[in-house]
Amino acid sequence: MASPAPSSGTTAERQRVTAPYGSWKSPITADVVSGASKSLGGIAVDGDGRLVWLESRPNESGRSVLVKEPEKPGDEPVDITPKEFSVRTLCQKYGGGTFSISGDTLVFPNYEDQRLYKQSLHLKDSPPLPITPDYGGPSVCYVDGVFDSKFGRYIAVREDRRDSSLNPTTTVVAIDLGEKDIQEPKTLISGNDLYAFPRMDPKGEKIAWIEWSHPNILWDKAELWVGYISEAGDIYKRVCVAGHDPKHVESPTEPKWSPKGELFFITDRQDGFWNLYKWIESTNEILPLYPLNAEFARPSWIFGLNSDEVIQSDEQKTLIACSYRQRGRSYLAIVDVLHSSLSLLDIPFTDIQDITSGSNCLYVEGASGLLPSSVAKVTLNDEKSAGIDFQIIWSSSPDSLKYGSYFSLPELIEFPTEVPGQNAYAYFYPPSNHDYQASSEVKPPLLLESHGGPTSEAQGVLNLSIQYWTSRGWAFVDVNYGGSTGYGREFRERLLGRWGIVDVDDCCSCAKFLVESGKVDGTRLCITGGSAGGLL
Known part of the structure; x- marks a missing residue:
């Protein structure tokens, strides 16, 4: 996709x-x-190799609809979700990991009653059928599910609020996918406070999952477990793969099995950066695949994050497509497990959220300073062909490109904080409007954003809420204060016990840095933010 161009004339001609x-x-x-x-709520690939995505539609009161990639280029995408349904889970409020596909079978939660439904993608006008009990309301919800083909069931995280809405019980359960009467789901894993990422191995003999307990949060301290499944479908043996060693405070995440049954995952054990690892089952050891001072994962505020995919797994080689984030930018890469090497793929996205593998391609969710949140099909050419093919399949805001001549591009800045020797980061957007200019004797006012989370990250991508201000002659800066993710555990933990102190100081330091650099007017400084960033 070409970069947005001015609507008429160039800056020099105007x-x-x-x-x-x-x-x-x-x-x-x-x-x-x-x-x-x-907004995008997740992506998957069906049995025909076509992309399915979940989008939330403002013009339908925010209803979430599953949409399927058209068979022929140029045709319109096809809505899968009937109008009386909205695909959304209430698990832990933030959702994510909402739907799963295996072949032509789709499983999803309906927003109104939070029951899981099964739907055929091949049978035209096939109605969704419930597969979980009706509890008379949305008191029980499901998320982050996967298919277990060996036992004909669906494995998911369940949140149960029937006894207490303030302290729900979280378990991992198995739901029968057969045609018989709906039964109460079978509890497979329980006893801890929270669970995520239940993932079945290809043979249905093992399941991996992440668990953690209060007061920890998943990105502070968690454990990766593997359970061995009996012929009756129960877990008869458990092994803690990562997170149990008191010498290593770590937060493993995103376990994933290869077609050969190898377990890969991400943890921040080494140098505090989330890196790729492999589990050696015979010795219960873990090996780093390609150590790098970069983040190969993000904090799991939502379920179902997918930062990597095993795209080849045979006797010759194992290749993992992955994204990582380093100094404010995302990169798409292929890691060769055997040779511990990494090869970059050149795509226009500077921020990458999720990756899903297709037939000789990757579907990548990302954005850049010129591209809104989008899903692109990245076709992987064979070794004899140079380069890759990049095609936008879905865009959150396709009409936004017509305003391209007004866009202000973000500049990553690094600035000193109140602590000597410590720096923080931000994206600075100067005023930009091809119809206007200001006197060279004055500086623009500044609107500073303190992001929420607080363990989120300003990402330097196209956001019309920012362009609203910059196109009117404001400067805008989006601050990654100490406590933000994307810069390793040490940077993230600057905020521990000091929320409302470090973030405030860093925001003030950023504004001061921009004033002293001559970029903004020191007498006209404003601040904005939402959630944790709105409580300053």
Whole structure:
């Protein structure tokens, strides 16, 4: 996809109007910002190799709909979800990991009653059928499910609020996918406070999962377990793979089995960065695949994150497609497990969220300073062909590109904090509007954003809420204060016990740095933010 181009003429050809910063007129209005974007809730590939995605639609009161890639290029995508359904889980409020596909079978939760439903993708107009009991309301919900073909069941995390809405019980359960009467799900894993990422091995003989307990959060301290499954479908033996050693405070995440039955996962045991590892079953050891001071995962605020995919697993080689984040930018790469080597794939995205493998391709969810949140099909050419093919399949805001001539591109800045020798980071957006300019004698006002989480990360991607301000003559800065992710555990833990102190100091230090650098007006500084970033 080409970069957005000015709608008419170039900056050099235009005669700009001189007007004070903050007074410029812009077509990026509040209505454009509020109605521009659909949000993406996950991607998967069906048995035909076609992409299925979950999108939330503002024009349908936020209803979440599963959509299927068309068979022929140029045709319209096909809605899978009937109009009386909305695909959304209430597990841990943030959701994610909402639906799963195996062949032509789809399983998803319906928002209104939170029951799981099974639907055929091949049978036209096939109605979704419930597979979990009706508890008379949304008191029980399911998330992060996978198929267990050996036993004809669906394995998922269940959150049960029937006894207490404030302290729900979380377990991993098995749901029968047969045609007989709906039965109460069978509990497979229980006893700890929270669970995520239940993942079956190819033979249905082992299951991996992540668990953790209060007061820890998944990205602070967690454990990766493997359970061995009996012929009756129960777990008869358990092994803790990572997180049990008191010498290593770590947060393993995203376990994944290869077709050969190898277990790969991500943890931050070495140097505090989330890196790829392999489990050696015979000795219960773990080996790093390609150590790098970069983050190969993100904090799991939502379920179902998928930062890597095993794309080849045979006697010759094992290849893992992965994304990692380093100094404010995401990279797409292929790791050769046998040779411990890494090869970069050149794509336009500077931020990558999820990866799903297709037939000789990857579906990558990402964005950049010029591209809104999108899903691209990245075709992997054979070794004799140079390069890759990159095609946008879905865009959260395709109409936003017509405003490209007004876009301000983010600049990653590093600035000193209140602590000597410690720096933090931010994305700075200067004012940008091809119709206007301001007097060279004045500096623009600054709007500073403190992101939520607080363990989120400013990502430097196209956001019309930011462009609303910059196209009117404001400067904007999105701060990655100490406590943000993307820079390793040490940076993330700067906020422990000091929330509301470190983040505030870093935001003030960033504003001061921009004033002293001559980029903004020190007498006109404002701050904004939501969630944890809105409590400053």
